[in-house]
Amino acid sequence: MSEKKIIITIGREFGSGGHEIGEKLADRLGIGFYDKNLIELAADRSGLDAATVSGSDEKAPGFFVSPYAPTVSDKLFFAQSELIRHLADTQSFVIVGRCGNALLRGYVDTFDVFVFAPLEARINRIMERYYIESSEKARREINRVDKVRRGYYQYYTEYKWGNHDAHDVIIDSSMFGIDGTVDVLEVMAKKRFGIE
């Protein structure tokens, strides 16, 4: 839709709808969308086996790792990092997770978003999307996934997960809902990259 390169990174709490918001935002702007699909691309480029590494996606290595040999998580992280920067050299896209904001900081101009929502709203979303009938189970799953994401983010970057220090805007998706949040982020993204 534009000659200018648009790169948007989205961090998100589990159950906040950040992934869906990113996907719809990419759609609106007519640009690429990267999430888990980066694994196969990164594996292809680096000779890793996609099936082997997929279990390490967005996870920090375990505790018992050699300080010298890179773990599968490390190899995947480095392959993804290299790929994300390569993509940033050549195209516009939205990337969800994968420390996109930290990896691209100082490398290219990005619009860095973090999406959150009150726990209650996230529990409802998770119950609906994953057919979980117990809100307690949904709450535990939210805590578990957020802990894994926080661990990954803080293992590989110098920033605190969900903190404003590495984001341009942090937004509660429950305020406007999924489409409403896409609306305001679209306004901001266009302003950010000087479109229209």
Added chain:
Amino acid sequence: MSEKKIIITIGREFGSGGHEIGEKLADRLGIGFYDKNLIELAADRSGLDAATVSGSDEKAPGFFVSPYAPTVSDKLFFAQSELIRHLADTQSFVIVGRCGNALLRGYVDTFDVFVFAPLEARINRIMERYYIESSEKARREINRVDKVRRGYYQYYTEYKWGNHDAHDVIIDSSMFGIDGTVDVLEVMAKKRFGIE
């Protein structure tokens, strides 16, 4: 400009321009603006002496306080709180600081914003606004004021200062500048309160 009540609370890091943004946003929306000016109003209503309490504005009490007798800070805080809720019953406004978001949570519908900016940008703004010639001195002043604000906020509320848990949106004012930030907040505020 509208029949609907619009209440916007703004927290801000020192030097982020949050105060100016709040003032301009209130102007744009044609609604009231409250900041330090609440002191006199609150003092008037509660029989406190404005000159006496002004030194306690947005400050937590010191360490050596009686657990039973309210301090000047406490009295001012309670008087301001009562006044802020009274205002919220009757009019639209933007309020900067004073735990507005926490005080009005669950009381009326609000749009809760926190404005931050990278330290470098804040240093530059403070040097310019307060005619400080040393960036080191500006940095120290930023740390000092933020510490006081954080102390006040965390003394009187259950939230962590600058954290997203009690805000709808947290925004880096250096991304769009003062007027640009007012632009996007105006879009969001109107959307939030269903205007236009």
